Amino acid sequence: MLAGGLGGSRFARAIAEAIDPAELTIVGNVGDDVEVLGLHVSPDLDTILYTLSGRLDEAKGWGRAGETWHALETVAELDGEAWFRLGDRDLGLHLVRTDALRRGERLSAVTARLARAFGLEPALLPATDDRLRTWVATPAGDFPFQEWFVRRQHRDEVDGVRFDGAGDARPAPGVVEAIERSDLIAIAPSNPFVSIAPILAVAAIREAIERRRAPAVAVSPLIGGKTVRGPADRMLARLAGGTGPQHVTDCYKGLIDALVIDEADEGEEAGIRTIVTRTLMSDAEGRRRVAEAVLETAGALR
Amino acid sequence: MLAGGLGGSRFARAIAEAIDPAELTIVGNVGDDVEVLGLHVSPDLDTILYTLSGRLDEAKGWGRAGETWHALETVAELDGEAWFRLGDRDLGLHLVRTDALRRGERLSAVTARLARAFGLEPALLPATDDRLRTWVATPAGDFPFQEWFVRRQHRDEVDGVRFDGAGDARPAPGVVEAIERSDLIAIAPSNPFVSIAPILAVAAIREAIERRRAPAVAVSPLIGGKTVRGPADRMLARLAGGTGPQHVTDCYKGLIDALVIDEADEGEEAGIRTIVTRTLMSDAEGRRRVAEAVLETAGALR
Numbered sequence A, B: 001m002l003a004g005g006l007g008g009s010r011f012a013r014a015i016a017e018a019i020d021p022a023e024l025t026i027v028g029n030v031g032d033d034v035e036v037l038g039l040h041v042s043p044d045l046d047t048i049l050y051t052l053s054g055r056l057d058e059a060k061g062w063g064r065a066g067e068t069w070h071a072l073e074t075v076a077e078l079d080g081e082a083w084f085r086l087g088d089r090d091l092g093l094h095l096v097r098t099d100a101l102r103r104g105e106r107l108s109a110v111t112a113r114l115a116r117a118f119g120l121e122p123a124l125l126p127a128t129d130d131r132l133r134t135w136v137a138t139p140a141g142d143f144p145f146q147e148w149f150v151r152r153q154h155r156d157e158v159d160g161v162r163f164d165g166a167g168d169a170r171p172a173p174g175v176v177e178a179i180e181r182s183d184l185i186a187i188a189p190s191n192p193f194v195s196i197a198p199i200l201a202v203a204a205i206r207e208a209i210e211r212r213r214a215p216a217v218a219v220s221p222l223i224g225g226k227t228v229r230g231p232a233d234r235m236l237a238r239l240a241g242g243t244g245p246q247h248v249t250d251c252y253k254g255l256i257d258a259l260v261i262d263e264a265d266e267g268e269e270a271g272i273r274t275i276v277t278r279t280l281m282s283d284a285e286g287r288r289r290v291a292e293a294v295l296e297t298a299g300a301l302r
Helices: A006-018 A043-052 A070-077 A088-102 A107-117 A145-151 A175-181 A192-200 A203-210 A232-240 A245-251 A284-301 B006-018 B043-052 B070-077 B088-102 B107-117 B145-151 B175-181 B192-200 B203-210 B232-240 B245-251 B284-301
Strands: A025-028 A034-036 A039-041 A123-126 A133-138 A141-144 A160-164 A185-187 A216-219 A258-262 A273-277 B025-028 B034-036 B039-041 B123-126 B133-138 B141-144 B160-164 B185-187 B216-219 B258-262 B273-277
Touching (some): A006 A043, A006 A284, A025 A043, A025 A175, A043 A088, A043 A107, A043 A123, A070 A088, A070 B088, A088 A107, A088 B088, A123 A175, A133 A145, A141 A145, A175 A203, A192 A203, A192 A232, A192 A245, A216 A284, A258 A284, A273 A284, B006 B025, B006 B284, B025 B043, B025 B175, B039 B088, B070 B088, B088 B107, B107 B123, B133 B192, B141 B145, B160 B192, B175 B203, B192 B203, B192 B232, B216 B284, B232 B245, B245 B258, B258 B284, B273 B284
Parallel strands (some): A025 A123, A185 A216, A216 A258, A258 A273, B216 B258
Antiparallel strands (some): B034 B039, B133 B160
8 A cells, every 4th residue: 555644544544454454565655754853753654653553643633642742842942943743752753763763774674663563563664765855846935845734834836746866766675575466556545746646756666556467446535526634635626637536547647447436526537447435534434435445446356 | 150960950049049140150060961862961951951940840850840751651662762761841952952963053052042041040051062971980880971870770889980072172162261250169069070070071171270269169069978869978988988078178179268068067077168057958048058158158268
């Protein structure tokens, strides 16, 4: 599975609940990783870690449940870098990861250790251990992803996205092998431009999917042309020309064999085989429905 | 004033309450600074910052009042470096300082910023901006200060102390000037071997005190041959041959003109002019008594 943050983590949970979780490998986006206060933060990997280990603040959709904010209060009091919301429990993870990276451990190795410590059964791999950073071009200028997303609250329209470092980025160990070995490649209902595209920007990952033998199924992030959260609908409208299933398909040209769409988008042209279900994964029943649609589609395509 | 951690911070408060606090310059020990989880921690400077700004956990004698420990819980859960007790509020300060140091700011400049943000009136200077680290030699081997003090709970007897980097360490900006300009040099009732000696290990600081024109007064950390807290009494017994006023005086040979001792040690040989009072600074009255003894002695010596 290729996965971004919240949509990715919910979908990962859905699949992990529907199959043997040890059979699931999640390839996570690192394009929105950010250095804050000298700490290496991997928001998408962390949302997946927290979701799959029952630690996510489900109401907020990011960060840890039962979180406190005392460290950041001090940072603000001392006029430090306090724009990126780092909770106390969350900070512990960033400290351990950053310390490990500084000692020369690779992101994939640290991530595996953190996942093990949190009792995760699926494998969680960053797309790459190399530095790959998403930048967005807006009428107000170019920004690193989190500057735009968090600090500017993604208020600027996006005219383009680029992935610094993608040209030299190699897939993290195990990513290409997982794609080649899999009997289903799934793309989560994450933002195609800033969650999935940074994964596909690693050429060897894109190529492994292009030459796949297993079926590939994406879940559309749209429900009635809107996203549950985040700016993917605005970005689809501006960058792909619309917010229908076809525009999602266009993002994954040559990379998917079917698209799972929501009932609310039924009947619209998709340009690919579609499966219709209710795609909101706000509870166990919703997750079961989406997982079932994906797994059955893959079965039918084989 | 030369000051270590808790004894230093209480004495700093005592003097700051007795004179115009803006007239006080505190030169703090950095020999027990430590890198934990990639963070630069300056325990003695922080205890002074917290004490003088009303943020100290007075019961514990270190760290912040109203502290929580969620980040460290995560660190422990992830099998990270959790032996050094870093609270959440405290962490915020270490993050800001470490980030600033990594950007090339000097410790003295960061410390001044932190002190200003916390509303401190006295000037707080680290003895040096250079790397100076206290090591203790024990029957169990040589240890960096915090390894011995915190991780091994200072259970090993100390056969010797050395200060890595002291040979090349220059005084932080303003330290020598403050000594030369002062009309009273005071040495706090801190551990002579691991709180004050690392400051005096910076040759230019020791020399500035040796050639002083102002009177220099130390406060003995002993009350009836014992210290209120910490291993100074055990170290005096083993390294200086006893726990009387004379053994404290011996630590400051050529550097002080008088020693303030506790009533409980009255009558014992000190080898220098002594002033007797009650030296416990557990409340405002205790602080007032000690400050008065020091200030009156200095006045008499001038």
